[in-house]
Amino acid sequence: MSNISALLAEIRRPENTSDDVRAMYDKWSDRYESDLAIATWNAPVEAAKGFSKVFHQKDGRILDCAAGTGLSGVELTRHGYSNIDAVDMSEESLKLAEQKKVYTNIICATLGAEPIEGVEPDIYDAVICSGGFLRGHMDDRCLPELVRVLKPGGIIAITTNDFNGPSCVEGPTMARLKQEGILKSVEKYKLEKYLGDEDGWFLAYKVMNK
Ligand SMILES: C[S@@+](CC[C@H](N)C(=O)[O-])C[C@H]1O[C@@H](n2cnc3c(N)ncnc32)[C@H](O)[C@@H]1O
DSSP, rough: OHHHHHHHHHHHHHOOOOHHHHHHHHHHHHHHHHHHHHHHHHHHHHHHHHHHHHHHTTTSSSEEETTTTTTTHHHHTTTTTOEEEEEEHHHHHHOOOOOOTTTOOOOOOOSSOOOOOOTTOOOEEEEEEEOOBSSSSSSSHHHHHHHHHHEEEEEEEEEEEGGHHHHHHHHHHHHHHHTSSSEEEEEEEEEEEEEEEEEEEEEEEOOOOO
């Protein structure tokens, strides 16, 4: 676990740029799953489990954000979901995600304030994000873009790390979206032992208005 702890500490450094984080995941991709199996990575299992409680349309069109090597997509198929696209900025991770054969479309893009190139508005019924909201990774500035690609009534389901608190999700942009009646919180509970001994959160929101 000590090498993994050092790697995780490096990945979570607040001064990392998106390019730094992308390069780290590209380099780590071939050992990502075996390293995290040793560390006990429960985020994808918990994300899909929580998702199945808040989104019931099994053939609904789903966008798996920060899909990485596809662990969350595999878990979604175990719950019966069949119409899943993946987006991540790490091309090397996405090559492994493709091999899982659980995604319809695979998009290599950095999620942030800018629109995801080639993705039309109002096309997804739900978004899932397992482990993508983290310091130096995604934060709440990408939420307007997730709202843009979701249909009205769409669901956003997130597992995030207690290490940073849920604040990378519940930041100023989220506060604005809630205040404007665009997003509403529909689920929030703590996840024990999300990554090794670290706890996390399952959070879910509904698009109320666009
Ligand atoms: C901890 S991994 C989670 C991967 C997968 N969802 C899982 O549960 O195993 C975080 C992923 O987020 C991706 N990522 C981080 N910031 C991103 C961003 N701004 N846009 C797109 N992908 C991002 C990384 O490339 C990495 O694959």
